[in-house]
Amino acid sequence: MSDLLEIRNFTLDIDTFDGPVHVLKNINLTVKRGETLGIVGESGSGKTVLVRSILGIGPKRSRTVDGSIAFDGIDLSTLSDVEWKKIRGVRISMIFQDPMTYLNPLFTIGQQIGDVIAAHGRATGTATTPKARRARSEELLDQVGIPDPARVCDQYPHQLSGGMRQRVLIAMALSGKPDLLIADEPTTALDVTVQAQVLDLINELVEKLNLTVIMISHDVGAIATVAKRCAVMYHGEIVEEGETVDILRAPRHDYTRKLLAAVPDIDAPLDLQQAPTASAPLLEVKDLSKVYATRSGGEVRAVDAVDFSVAKGEILGIVGESGSGKSTIARLVLRLIEPTGGQVIFDGQDITGLSGEPLRLMRRHMQLVFQNPHSALNGRHTIGDAIGEPFRIQSKLSRRDIDAEVDRLLDIVQLPRLFRYRYPHELSGGQKQRVCIARAVALNPKLLLLDEPTSALDVSVQAQVLAFLRELREELDLTYVFISHDLAVVRELCDRVLVMNRGRIVEQGKTADIFNAPNEDYTRGLLASARKTSKSAFTSVEAA
Template structure:
């Protein structure tokens, strides 16, 4: 058996919060062998990220860490800060979950890369470090690497920012790479490319990877072994194929059962009545820019309808125009050409009063509830606001209606007094859904509502969403990059590429027999929660490139 490069034994992490002890990790033991990929999985709050951060001593001062963390035979707990800094970056590197937040927005990509390189290679000149930065960006397949050095983080896509973070982590050829949710919220094609970069890095450097993720498709694609954590404890450790084929822990089976699988849904049921669509988009064009600046066409001649009681998915990569089309559907993006009509009302000719009335009939669920919910409002106040503003409800009628809505999404009782920061991501998203359906909308726009949620939490949110849609009968435009979620929830699918809807039709036909090569590439790039099947899919996807 290959010797471990990292051994974690009886790890315990306790936080002091206002004089009260909160245990994040009760007892965790695992090891990462040389040259292997170990995945740690579990729901939010299971202790995955806290365990990883404790390895490099990155937890806040109110954290008390005990147990043992040995790297290459050397104990890291209690190591002087100067010695620990010498290990960080040089021998153990970390890729953080949100690259846009981890990169400094006021410095260029080049400055940050050069700084990271020279921190551990003092003998290099700035010119040499800059050349090394270019080589690193090229190694992670960032296009026009020299030009990108002058870019700021906001000028890069999420996938490109993640590649920059990987390049920074590889600056000193580390022996161990810790990747915390490295593909969260990335499109399936970008995710596949990022995983290929990590896989090639391991092969080139014979490095070990500790990957923390809630995406069981990524686990099946990357991992050699898997550690399952729940409530601060390790409940199961097994080779990846054994874990997926015959998990021993009940919790592991629950996690795997909650994973949506592409193709698992039964064939389409009855057809939908499209005689009078709630949302009708015809030849829509959306451009940004002005006469003084080059115009950018975000949506190009797009046509789409959503009927009453129907869920239509809009899929595609970042930058394809999905969100812009969704915003144009409710009058929040400029319409350069074509028409958008909601319940027969043409937004281009509607009066201000008509547009205001229309928005009362449209609900929106945004991708990130942490930023879309007002942190100053309690959960009850959040749901009450549209009822108070638009329906004029007051007193007990207002409170009863808000409580009923919260109960519909499984947050009844004392939840109304809590604030967004006191809720998990899945709970916040339920509040966002309750607020969106508060006015009994005819149309709901859902923009990536489950992209950053754990699989079990995602399954619960989707169940809530499906039950509400069936009971209230609203039309829904569901914007997503998760094809398995789309397959489990939606009736029809429209595929966007570079602002153009290149293909649309019934869900079963588009996802099982796509007509366009781009749609086929999206489907082939989506990882499946089966190590054997995923390995075959990856080889089939890469075969044309190798040829």
């Protein structure tokens, strides 16, 4: 196979107030036609900057210090804006990390795909009609496995699940019939069954369309599923490159070994610690329901007659597919949305009917870490302002004392204190999630609800955050409700597990019982999907 992409001695700097930062250092990489290359590494290692540089959309104030990037024999650094329009999105396309960020909530799916098709047509001098764009949009949606494409074309992004939105982004990326497809964390925040479907889809598209793919991920299991060859990045450098199976089984570099050691294993022996018990639970949820009315006059039961309790000091895990009601439960407990029926009893008090000042004071003791750190942080506020906000709202601390608390919290989540002066767009996804966790624990709450808190984190940072959460529970006597699609993480962290499907609890019990001997077919299906990309799976197979 001939080389489609060739990167030679590529070095990139970003100019900052403190001087130039070496983001990429002497990168050498080739990608052959028809192959899938995986790139793994921690947040901030330079993975996304590298692939954005291939597309000519690198960070602001960035400059190439040395080296070149050649695509199909074309030196990309010499292209004009007009020439880039014939390459970007047409011959080289990218699936971005967060579908909700890149889909416009005001336009239908069909309109947005049609706009991309029209833009490609203008760039290549090919006229398209609205009817042709609509037909092509439906064809693309069918190609990525979306049922009833005509109906989905008329829907809006908020009406689709996370997995469906990710498929829409893949459809958009395929609209220009690219030679090279770049997938930036395409399975982030997806539940295990949808993740498996998306990875299978990428493999099918490579085979069917003869695509060349570069896939970025902090999930080494996902990389092993689709990429025969991979490169490991650390601090802007490629520290190891080779066959994926060889690297995963016998890593040569210390960093790669540490990276793999941090991956939780769904089949590892459980640490059977005695789960905390208490005469009175901290949180009780009784017959909790949330029903939404539809335009057609029907109803959707997002949460349906849910009952569970959480003891003081316990970690309860909630798992299930997208749309099963996990996040809705967290918002109902905090009264961010109003329940249709049932009770939420916190620390012996029924908070279902609270409002105004009593509810505000109660929320001091109940905090939520949101799933998406990109939208959870205000882009106009510095990191210091974001972390200090709970103190300004819920305390009478002086500005100096708040500044000291912000520094303490940055130390806890292992971020440099100078980050207090940065804005969210200057941080990686993993760094932003750590800021969100710092803000949530600022007021020493009794109950912390964590909605997919590690979905945006690479495995090494995830391991640090999980260790930090354990330490914090011991130090502050915290209680956690931990919502996650990562079953290996839930297995490692949680004392008990609650399994949800279509708004109902289908199974709950001790972690060891649920993972070792599940009673329900649905739970067994989740575990089977998780094991496809588990640590034990990719270290025991002969090929990706």
